[in-house]
Amino acid sequence: MNYTTKKGVIKMIISIINQKGGVGKTTTAVSLASRFAKMECKTLLVDLDPQANATISFGINSPYEPFKRVKFSDYLDLMPSSKKLSFLDIPDNHVKNLLKEANDEFILIDCPPVLNNLSVNAITAADFLIIPILSGDHFSLVGLKDIFGTVESINKSCGYKILLTNVNERLSITKHFINMLIQAVGEEKIFKSIIRIDSKLKEAPFASVAIDAYDVNSKGSIDYGDLALEIINIKKELIRG
Ligand SMILES: Nc1ncnc2c1ncn2[C@@H]1O[C@H](COP(=O)(O)OP(=O)(O)OP(=O)(O)O)[C@@H](O)[C@H]1O
Ligand SMILES: [Mg+2]
Numbered sequence: 154m155n156y157t158t159k160k161g162v163i164k165m166i167i168s169i170i171n172q173k174g175g176v177g178k179t180t181t182a183v184s185l186a187s188r189f190a191k192m193e194c195k196t197l198l199v200d201l202d203p204q205a206n207a208t209i210s211f212g213i214n215s216p217y218e219p220f221k222r223v224k225f226s227d228y229l230d231l232m233p234s235s236k237k238l239s240f241l242d243i244p245d246n247h248v249k250n251l252l253k254e255a256n257d258e259f260i261l262i263d264c265p266p267v268l269n270n271l272s273v274n275a276i277t278a279a280d281f282l283i284i285p286i287l288s289g290d291h292f293s294l295v296g297l298k299d300i301f302g303t304v305e306s307i308n309k310s311c312g313y314k315i316l317l318t319n320v321n322e323r324l325s326i327t328k329h330f331i332n333m334l335i336q337a338v339g340e341e342k343i344f345k346s347i348i349r350i351d352s353k354l355k356e357a358p359f360a361s362v363a364i365d366a367y368d369v370n371s372k373g374s375i376d377y378g379d380l381a382l383e384i385i386n387i388k389k390e391l392i393r394g
Contacts, residue, residue: 162195165388166252166260168275169283170304173296174266177285177318179206180354180364182263184377185384187363190229192381194258197222197230201248201275202265205234212361220251230257243270245307249278259384268303276304281387282313288320288347289330294337301338312391316380318348346380348373 167185169178179202186198200207205215211225219235252260262275276282284300286293297315304313315338321327334343349372357367364373 162256162258163388163392164255164257164260165281165384165391166262166279167281167283167384168262168264168272168279169285170264170272170275171284171286171293171296171300172266172268172272173286173293176266176287176293177316177348178202178266179210179263180373181283181285181316181318181348181377181380182207182261183210183358184354184364184373185381186229186259186261187365188377188381189259189261190226191365192385193228194385195228195256197232197252197255197257197260199232199248199252199260199262200234201238201262201271202234203236203239203271204265206358207231207263208233210358210361210363220248238271241270243274245270245273245277248274252278273307276307276311279308279311280391281384282311283316283344284313285316285318285348286334288317289324289326294330294333297338312387314342314344314387316344316346316348319350320347321350344380344383346376346383348376348380351376 169182171178182198186196189196208215213233215234215236217236219237220232222230222232225231264272264275351371351373353368353371354364354373357364360367368374
């Protein structure tokens with residue numbers, strides 16, 4: 154577990170990674186950041202994806218200079234994506250060093266859908282990884298072993314769990330898929346919380362707000378609320394050691 158900051162806050166750096174595109178990385182980063190802030194946990198969302206989808210989700214323009222921290226609300230700060238990010242040549246521990254001074258309870262890092270030096274930086278900096286995968290998608294299962302190998306070669310001490318997204322409980326493949334996933338990685342590597350398919354999660358970015366501000370009673374808001382609580386418990390366990 155990470156460091157106690159000067160202000161006595163135990164911070165947890167969580168990177169959301171998967172080199173597969175469109176699996177819910179940004180939706181997870183934005184929804185969790187907003188939820189933690191709503192729970193009055195001081196939170197920083199770092200957008201490490203040059204696509205800037207997390208930045209856009211909060212209605213913010215990408216600045217030219219990378220790694221500029223901006224205040225968004227009482228409990229939420231953002232480090233928006235920068236137009237320069239794609240061309241940056243930074244060492245693997247650049248982001249980790251940058252975040253040493255941060256005094257947040259939760260730092261969430263949204264990653265691009267590739268394994269490049271930005272995602273290596275995100276893995277190097279992290280205490281914990283969320284690996285979202287699309288429920289019912291064969292190719293997501295196949296790619297998992299590669300991701301685990303990559304993570305373990307970069308940051309051995311980093312914990313991780315898989316997050317099932319876009320879960321459609323009415324499809325017969327869903328149960329079968331979850332069983333196959335348990336067989337492949339073990340139940341302890343999968344979040345108990347699942348994210349159900351919910352069109353409101355698609356609508357929220359159009360309104361430049363996170364799901365809990367868009368529709369607090371939606372399935373997406375409820376599911377990400379559950380996930381936030383599960384992560385708070387994981388953090389408590391990590392602190393206890
Ligand atoms: N649970 C869900 N139900 C319905 N739509 C979802 C859900 N989660 C994400 N989406 C939608 O799926 C699309 C892809 O999600 P998102 O952008 O979060 O994925 P990503 O992994 O960050 O993609 P990329 O790899 O391009 O960065 C978006 O349109 C998003 O609104
Ligand atoms: Mg994304």
